[in-house]
Amino acid sequence: MSRRLPDLVVRWMSPYRREERGNAVVEFSWLALLLLVPLVYVMLGVFDVQRTSYGATAATRAAGRAFIIVPAGLSEDDARARAFEAARLAMKDQGVELSPGQLRISCNPACLEPGSTVTVELDAEVPLPFIPDALGGERPAVHVSASHTEPYGDYREAKGNG
Numbered sequence: 001m002s003r004r005l006p007d008l009v010v011r012w013m014s015p016y017r018r019e020e021r022g023n024a025v026v027e028f029s030w031l032a033l034l035l036l037v038p039l040v041y042v043m044l045g046v047f048d049v050q051r052t053s054y055g056a057t058a059a060t061r062a063a064g065r066a067f068i069i070v071p072a073g074l075s076e077d078d079a080r081a082r083a084f085e086a087a088r089l090a091m092k093d094q095g096v097e098l099s100p101g102q103l104r105i106s107c108n109p110a111c112l113e114p115g116s117t118v119t120v121e122l123d124a125e126v127p128l129p130f131i132p133d134a135l136g137g138e139r140p141a142v143h144v145s146a147s148h149t150e151p152y153g154d155y156r157e158a159k160g161n162g
Helices: 004-019 023-068 076-093
Strands: 103-108 117-127 141-151
Touching: 023 076, 023 103, 023 117, 023 141, 076 103, 076 117
Parallel strands: none
Antiparallel strands: 103 117, 117 141
């Protein structure tokens, strides 16, 4: 009796095993496609957002520093132009274009005065990859913002004293 039981199990399993041969490769391929395609899409979106976030942080810091180190005798408009150019270069390093409306510079209590502070804010939208405009409406995007405050310094030469 003990000999017959294993023979029955082997006979019962043999046809089943022959029918399933090769299916594991097909099932693995479909499972890999179903899981890897969304994973790659999410990773591309995360990398775009991270790149823009890093660029925005570097741009606000560079713009703040460029604004406060403007040479004596230059106007506030010159300082703003230098700050925008510094921010544009920092964003370009990350492969992101910066438009003038994305960068805001504010001073408290006044710009280029000893003891004041300069705050630079940047807002950017990162569109999700591979979504066509043909779907209508606005493309879905992730909002990225950065802010940096830089002191102008208490012991600086005031305008008109040189």
